Amino acid sequence: MTDLFDLPSDEPMVPSEPVRNVMTVSELTADVRLVLESKYKEIWVEGEISNARVWKTGHLYFTLKDASAQLKAVMFRSTLRHQRFRPDDGQHVVARGQLSVYEPKGEYQIVCQYLEPHGLGALQLAFNQLKQRLNKEGLFDATRKRTLPPLPRKIGIVTSLDGAAVRDIVKVLRRRHPNIHLVISPARVQGDSAASEIVLGLQHLSQIPGIDVIIAARGGGPIEDLWAFNEERVARAIAAAPVPVISAVGHETDYTISDFVADLRAATPSAAAELVVARKDEMEARIIRLSDRLRETVRDSLQRRRAAVHTLQARPGLAGWPTRVAMRGRQIDELAYRLSQSTRDKIGRRQRRVHKLRLQLEGLDLGRQLGIIRNRLLKGRDALVSAMRENHREQDSRLRVAASRLSTLSPLAVLARGYAVCWSADRSSIIRDATTVAPGQDIHITLHHGSLECEIKKAE
Amino acid sequence: MNDTAIKNFESALSELESIVKNLENGNLSLEKSLSLFERGIELSRYCHTRLEAAEQRLEVLTEKGEVGPAPASLMTLDDEGSL
Numbered sequence: 001m002t003d004l005f006d007l008p009s010d011e012p013m014v015p016s017e018p019v020r021n022v023m024t025v026s027e028l029t030a031d032v033r034l035v036l037e038s039k040y041k042e043i044w045v046e047g048e049i050s051n052a053r054v055w056k057t058g059h060l061y062f063t064l065k066d067a068s069a070q071l072k073a074v075m076f077r078s079t080l081r082h083q084r085f086r087p088d089d090g091q092h093v094v095a096r097g098q099l100s101v102y103e104p105k106g107e108y109q110i111v112c113q114y115l116e117p118h119g120l121g122a123l124q125l126a127f128n129q130l131k132q133r134l135n136k137e138g139l140f141d142a143t144r145k146r147t148l149p150p151l152p153r154k155i156g157i158v159t160s161l162d163g164a165a166v167r168d169i170v171k172v173l174r175r176r177h178p179n180i181h182l183v184i185s186p187a188r189v190q191g192d193s194a195a196s197e198i199v200l201g202l203q204h205l206s207q208i209p210g211i212d213v214i215i216a217a218r219g220g221g222p223i224e225d226l227w228a229f230n231e232e233r234v235a236r237a238i239a240a241a242p243v244p245v246i247s248a249v250g251h252e253t254d255y256t257i258s259d260f261v262a263d264l265r266a267a268t269p270s271a272a273a274e275l276v277v278a279r280k281d282e283m284e285a286r287i288i289r290l291s292d293r294l295r296e297t298v299r300d301s302l303q304r305r306r307a308a309v310h311t312l313q314a315r316p317g318l319a320g321w322p323t324r325v326a327m328r329g330r331q332i333d334e335l336a337y338r339l340s341q342s343t344r345d346k347i348g349r350r351q352r353r354v355h356k357l358r359l360q361l362e363g364l365d366l367g368r369q370l371g372i373i374r375n376r377l378l379k380g381r382d383a384l385v386s387a388m389r390e391n392h393r394e395q396d397s398r399l400r401v402a403a404s405r406l407s408t409l410s411p412l413a414v415l416a417r418g419y420a421v422c423w424s425a426d427r428s429s430i431i432r433d434a435t436t437v438a439p440g441q442d443i444h445i446t447l448h449h450g451s452l453e454c455e456i457k458k459a460e
Numbered sequence: 461m462n463d464t465a466i467k468n469f470e471s472a473l474s475e476l477e478s479i480v481k482n483l484e485n486g487n488l489s490l491e492k493s494l495s496l497f498e499r500g501i502e503l504s505r506y507c508h509t510r511l512e513a514a515e516q517r518l519e520v521l522t523e524k525g526e527v528g529p530a531p532a533s534l535m536t537l538d539d540e541g542s543l
Contacts (some may be wrong), residue, residue: 151469151510161520161531170518170534178516184530185521204525283473284511290476291504297483298497305490 026103033101036108040099045110046118047071049091054080062087064095064110072109073097079113085223092118117224127230130257134232139239140260146244148264148276150283152212154181155276156205156243158198161186165217165248165269172273177280183208189218194228199237206242213244213276216258217269220251229256238262248272415448425453434459466503469510476503 023031047064054060058077063070073095075083087093097112116124134140155173159165166184173180185201188194198216205214216238218226228234229249238245238261247262248269259265266272415421422431423444431437437459445452466472479500483493518530 150473161534166534174516179512181517181519183519183521183527184534185525200525201521204521207525208521208527280511283507287473287476287504287507287511290473290480291501293480294476294483294497294500294504297480298493301483301488301490301493 025106029101029103029106032108033103036099036101040110042096042098043110044094044096045071046094047092049087049093050089052087052089060087062089064093072102072107073112074109075112075115083115085115085117087115094118123224123227123230127257130230130232130235131260134235134257134261139235144239144263146263148244148246148279149212150279152276152280153210154183154208154212156208156211156214157182157184157217158187158201158205158214159184159217159269160189163189163217164219165189168219168268168270169215169217169248169273172270173277176274176277180277181210183211189228190221190225191228195231195233198228198234202237202241202245211243213246214241215246215248215266215269215272215276216262217248217272218250219269220254223254226250226254226256229258231257234258235261246272246275415446418448421446466506469507472503472506472510476500476507479503 045064047066050063050065052060052062058080060075060077060080062073062075064073065071075087093115094117095110095112096114097110099108100111101108138144157166157169159169161184170182173182183205185204187197187201189198202214202216205211216229216234218229226249229247235257238247238258244263245261246264246266247256247258248266248271249256249258250268252267264275266275423429423446424431425442425444427444431443437443437456439456439458441456443454443456445454466475479496482488483496483500488496518534519527520530520534522528
């Protein structure tokens, strides 16, 4: 404020009787504050952030500057909390706020209500316009939303293989339900090619048989990085998918066009995975409940019937039944006994008759026949034996006649009459001629009784 | 109700539900309720089997949209999620 007094005085001081209205510093500062606050109640100002620092109190202090001026700025903790975009040094931003004065230091500053990256305004406008247009087309209608399948055969995921989103999803699904089939279609989820890669990924997954739900996912990040999910192409590809699509983009506070078009919005990729398996858990619980009820109701109905039977049994009309049944039982036993008796008798009679018949058969018929045959046989045998004996006797006498005749013819009979037979020494030939032998030679002579070994003395 | 072929999980589940409702509400004959019970048990077994049947698999599509194996980095994620 001293500067004011040091102004070069072009004009001559008016040497009037000045009314000295001396203010205190505090009074003046308070006054300036009022003037500034009322004049610059809601202003937009653009500049580059420097010296950004969050104090222990949680308030953010920084300086906005351009080439030739600086402006102190603060964003209080309560406002900062709702700020989606995190201010940092070097960022070119647009701030909305109110001018004020920090009296203890006599500094004026802007108290920011809102900050956005410079140039985002255009994007925001595009976002709003697209959202309105698609909404009018009915793409966000609740009636379009499909329910998640209770038991997805395969789960399709469009996301980047390098991001945290895919790891979060795989982790949750592995932990919750190990037996799950995932098909990932890798796609860049930020940058210029992101939108077309996401669209292609959705189309590819739509062609894989068995995929019953698709998750389009991306981890958290600055709003500009999520932008692909705000593009019309992506929104339309989600709407065109043949199976329900869950969008899981950024953090809980981030909303994209994809979230509005999708059949279900998950706050985060992990949450999307939980949604998918929660359905399965729910199914499991439902089936367990149903089979419990099934067993209970049948058990109850059987018990009811059993009780009803007991009640009926106790009634007088039926009460005598057990005795009556027992009596009938005895009757049946008796009948059975009598039946078996008479049967046994009948069988006995039959057996006796058979026996008698057999005796008749053996004693009368066969016996006589056998006797007759045996007699005939005996007679025949006797006749045969006597005939054979006769025959034998006749043969015998014939043999004897023949033998005596044979002995008269035998040369040996001649020896009995005194003749002898003269043999060569080896009895190979009979000697009939004296010339065939020589003196000194041995010969053999057979007599009627015995034989002689001789030596020839002389042959004539 | 008595055709033994089970079309799919959803139809099995809704048939099971209607059987339980029938049994709980109706004054059915013993024979009828026992045959419904048998059918119900069969259906609930089928549903259980279907829930457990799927096997764990992780596949990654190629640029042409063909099915391929997953990179090792994803296969080796443990329960804690660390790599």
